[in-house]
Amino acid sequence: MKSKWICLLLLAGSFFLGGFGGRVPAGVTVNGVAVGGLPRAEAVRAVRSHIADGCALTVHTPAGEVRVALDFIDDVPALLCRAKRGGSYRAAVRAQWAEMEEGLLRLCEENARAAEDAALTFSREGFSYTEGRWGVACDYAEAVRRAAAAVKAGGGEIELPCRPYAPAVTEQVLRARTQLLASFSTRYSTKNLPRSHNIALAAERISGTVVGAGEEFSFNEVVGKRTVENGFSVAAVISDGAYVQGVGGGVCQASSTLFGAALRAGMAITESRPHSLSVGYVAPSQDAMVSEYSDLKFKNPHTYPVYLLAEAQNGRVTFEIYGLPDGRRYEVVSKVLFTLDPPPKKIVEGSENRTVRQEQSGLASESYLVVYEGERECARTLIRRDTYACVQGIEERAAAEVPEEAPEPPEEAPQEETPEEAPAEVPSAQNVNFFAGNSQNPCKSACFFAGIRI
Numbered sequence: 082m083k084s085k086w087i088c089l090l091l092l093a094g095s096f097f098l099g100g101f102g103g104r105v106p107a108g109v110t111v112n113g114v115a116v117g118g119l120p121r122a123e124a125v126r127a128v129r130s131h132i133a134d135g136c137a138l139t140v141h142t143p144a145g146e147v148r149v150a151l152d153f154i155d156d157v158p159a160l161l162c163r164a165k166r167g168g169s170y171r172a173a174v175r176a177q178w179a180e181m182e183e184g185l186l187r188l189c190e191e192n193a194r195a196a197e198d199a200a201l202t203f204s205r206e207g208f209s210y211t212e213g214r215w216g217v218a219c220d221y222a223e224a225v226r227r228a229a230a231a232v233k234a235g236g237g238e239i240e241l242p243c244r245p246y247a248p249a250v251t252e253q254v255l256r257a258r259t260q261l262l263a264s265f266s267t268r269y270s271t272k273n274l275p276r277s278h279n280i281a282l283a284a285e286r287i288s289g290t291v292v293g294a295g296e297e298f299s300f301n302e303v304v305g306k307r308t309v310e311n312g313f314s315v316a317a318v319i320s321d322g323a324y325v326q327g328v329g330g331g332v333c334q335a336s337s338t339l340f341g342a343a344l345r346a347g348m349a350i351t352e353s354r355p356h357s358l359s360v361g362y363v364a365p366s367q368d369a370m371v372s373e374y375s376d377l378k379f380k381n382p383h384t385y386p387v388y389l390l391a392e393a394q395n396g397r398v399t400f401e402i403y404g405l406p407d408g409r410r411y412e413v414v415s416k417v418l419f420t421l422d423p424p425p426k427k428i429v430e431g432s433e434n435r436t437v438r439q440e441q442s443g444l445a446s447e448s449y450l451v452v453y454e455g456e457r458e459c460a461r462t463l464i465r466r467d468t469y470a471c472v473q474g475i476e477e478r479a480a481a482e483v484p485e486e487a488p489e490p491p492e493e494a495p496q497e498e499t500p501e502e503a504p505a506e507v508p509s510a511q512n513v514n515f516f517a518g519n520s521q522n523p524c525k526s527a528c529f530f531a532g533i534r535i
Contacts, residue, residue, distance in 0.1 A: 106166040114131045117166075121161050152179060154175045155174045176235045193219040199250050223242040224239075259403045260405070261401060263346035263347075264342060267363060271396045276314075284335055294383060299376055300339065337363050342402050349382045351379055366415050366448035384405075409452055414451055415446055437477050450464050
């Protein structure tokens with residue numbers, strides 16, 4: 082008790098003398114530092130410098146190492162005061178990190194990084210993908226726990242708890258959402274340059290279109306009016322049951338080809354109409370006539386967008402639809418119910434022998450959408466039931482070759498008619514009067530199903 086008071090008096094006196102008075106006994110070491118014979122103030126500085134070198138926290142982060150010098154409290158002065166000659170001592174040290182929470186929060190913010198989703202670019206040229214970037218998450222609460230334990234132990238090293246995480250949308254996800262759902266092609270003659278131009282222009286206008294989930298596509302809205310000002314040329318079109326020249330001829334082949342692709346991609350058709358005459362580039366009831374008053378429309382029933390690509394070259398127009406497959410396969414089948422033969426060709430007098438109008442049979446048909454799951458047919462739905470008028474052929478003959486009408490036999494020598502058994506009636510063109518007074522196209526009025534536009 083008496084020695085303790087002496088030490089306290091010496092410490093108190095040292096403040097008046099500008100430091101610790103006296104020297105440390107010879108041979109004394111504190112925390113491995115030899116301080117024997119040193120003035121006590123110098124010895125304190127030496128020991129504390131040694132303690133400070135080891136009283137630090139090294140934090141390993143993704144960006145590199147960060148060393149934090151810790152504050153500390155020790156009993157070095159009191160220890161030196163009671164040191165004995167040749168003694169070896171260990172100072173009691175308590176490390177502190179006064180701004181630990183703020184410092185760790187700053188480190189987390191510097192090392193954390195938000196993930197970047199992969200990006201998709203779509204145009205008439207197709208798809209391009211930009212790879213996403215992984216993010217880095219920092220567990221702040223775990224960082225505080227680790228740092229506090231290290232500080233309590235007097236320092237050391239810890240790993241900043243960071244982990245990488247994938248973006249919500251990866252390139253793999255985008256590619257899965259942009260698979261080919263359906264492709265459909267038809268052929269056309271490249272010799273007819275205006276018609277070829279119109280088909281290619283319509284395909285170009287549509288290519289690069291994105292139809293969002295639940296959205297409706299309109300052919301007329303995307304392609305625009307078929308006018309010369311809008312870039313279209315004059316070519317043959319079907320109008321009122323006959324082939325005539327009109328602006329935009331050939332566009333219906335583009336719409337019919339897109340119709341075929343849309344059906345096979347599982348799109349929900351909301352508007353389509355047949356031509357008045359059958360066409361040669363698709364099966365019956367698989368055409369889609371478009372005009373100022375008629376449109377081709379379909380909705381995307383899927384939960385992700387669909388993407389339309391088109392190409393028309395070398396006499397082939399192709400539409401492709403991309404999106405996320407629904408696990409089903411769609412096919413389209415046509416069925417001809419019966420045909421209607423055209424009436425005999427009409428012969429007209431002219432300056433040369435040529436075909437003015439090619440004859441064409443009429444028909445009635447149905448088309449069905451057949452849905453498969455694997456190899457099992459799970460649905461068969463009627464798409465349309467249509468009628469297509471026939472076309473009477475017209476042949477022009479040079480005047481000298483036009484056959485004269487046979488003279489009527491004289492009344493006094495009438496030919497005797499031989500009665501024949503009447504044939505049984507069958508549902509064909511020969512038994513039904515479909516040619517009610519249409520001089521341009523006697524088959525125009527042939528409508529096998531009430532209310533069907535021809």
